[in-house]
Amino acid sequence: MNPYEPVPMRIARIVVETDDHTLKSFELVFERKADQERFFSLYQPGQFCQLSIFGKGEAPFGVASAAWEGDFVRFTVNKIGVFTRAIHAMNAGDPIGMRGPLGNCYPIDDWKGSNIVVIGGGYAFTTLYALVKHLLAPEIRSQYGDLTVIYGARNSGLFLYKPDTETWYERSDIAFCQAIDLPEEGWSHFVGYVPTVTKEIAPSAENAVAFVCGPSVMIRFTLPVLHELGFSIERIYTSLEKRMKCGIGKCGRCNVGPRYVCKDGPVFAFAQVRELPQDL
Ligand SMILES: Cc1cc2nc3c(=O)[nH]c(=O)nc-3n(C[C@H](O)[C@H](O)[C@H](O)COP(=O)(O)OP(=O)(O)OC[C@H]3O[C@@H](n4cnc5c(N)ncnc54)[C@H](O)[C@@H]3O)c2cc1C
Ligand code: FES
Numbered sequence: 001m002n003p004y005e006p007v008p009m010r011i012a013r014i015v016v017e018t019d020d021h022t023l024k025s026f027e028l029v030f031e032r033k034a035d036q037e038r039f040f041s042l043y044q045p046g047q048f049c050q051l052s053i054f055g056k057g058e059a060p061f062g063v064a065s066a067a068w069e070g071d072f073v074r075f076t077v078n079k080i081g082v083f084t085r086a087i088h089a090m091n092a093g094d095p096i097g098m099r100g101p102l103g104n105c106y107p108i109d110d111w112k113g114s115n116i117v118v119i120g121g122g123y124a125f126t127t128l129y130a131l132v133k134h135l136l137a138p139e140i141r142s143q144y145g146d147l148t149v150i151y152g153a154r155n156s157g158l159f160l161y162k163p164d165t166e167t168w169y170e171r172s173d174i175a176f177c178q179a180i181d182l183p184e185e186g187w188s189h190f191v192g193y194v195p196t197v198t199k200e201i202a203p204s205a206e207n208a209v210a211f212v213c214g215p216s217v218m219i220r221f222t223l224p225v226l227h228e229l230g231f232s233i234e235r236i237y238t239s240l241e242k243r244m245k246c247g248i249g250k251c252g253r254c255n256v257g258p259r260y261v262c263k264d265g266p267v268f269a270f271a272q273v274r275e276l277p278q279d280l
Contacts (some may be wrong), residue, residue: 011026014027017076238268
């Protein structure tokens with residue numbers, strides 16, 4: 001198989017996620033059964049794909065769905081530039097190319113039996129959502145201990161996957177905490193920045209592992225809180241983002257020191273991130 005050749009996909013469904021319409025989710029389905037079987041035989045939460053639009057180019061996006069959800073692959077795209085504007089202008093039924101799954105995944109198989117803490121801020125919640133959905137599959141959920149999810153956004157209109165995540169409040173197998181930066185009328189959950197709210201909730205570090213994704217400022221202030229709670233840097237993972245070209249470790253576009261984010265990552269333990277040059 002040519003690793004540079006995208007497989008043909010079709011947009012099956014588009015969901016406008018945020019009130020300001022800057023984030024939309026695209027559920028893509030496969031045109032060929034063999035491509036679908038190959039994808040789902042490989043895919044694990046945390047991985048990404050290169051999406052391509054003829055005449056516009058290619059760009060990497062984290063997969064935001066779990067394999068058990070159905071025969072589609074979800075991507076949630078923030079409209080910021082040439083490619084993302086082009087995909088936002090597309091409609092259900094339109095064709096699109098996809099390469100992947102690419103990169104490594106959240107190493108959850110290594111942490112069976114542990115309590116899981118997921119901390120996300122802003123639209124970096126995409127692959128964390130895939131991780132939580134994966135863990136919530138009944139046959140998988142029973143292999144782990146407590147599941148705590150802390151998810152922050154600037155305001156309530158910017159939360160992703162609302163109809164689904166609202167049901168998490170009713171479940172007994174997940175402790176779900178949403179936080180917004182400033183008070184809002186009618187908001188009954190947490191108010192405050194993610195690091196402050198994490199300190200308030202204080203998830204136990206005993207037999208626990210944390211997965212943290214968000215803007216760099218959120219990560220910078222959340223790490224000391226987790227450290228204070230007793231999480232060692234070997235037990236905290238994140239997903240890095242660098243500009244990419246090939247996505248398979250050949251072009252050198254995404255390297256940080258000796259590591260290629262596309263191939264050695266995008267998921268790294270903070271113990272590994274600490275070893276990387278600081279220009280990250
Ligand atoms: C592994 C990985 C997973 C990603 N997952 C998602 C996702 O789930 N959803 C999502 O919306 N985006 C995601 N991104 C970022 C996404 O790839 C970029 O937003 C996209 O490539 C921008 O393309 P564009 O042509 O619209 O922007 P451009 O026109 O190329 O650039 C617009 C602006 O965005 C900046 N920019 C573009 N790409 C990046 C980047 N990778 N890092 C920092 N700044 C950048 C540019 O410097 C410029 O200021 C991911 C990136 C990586 C590497
Ligand atoms: S994008 Fe080419 S080496 Fe990572």
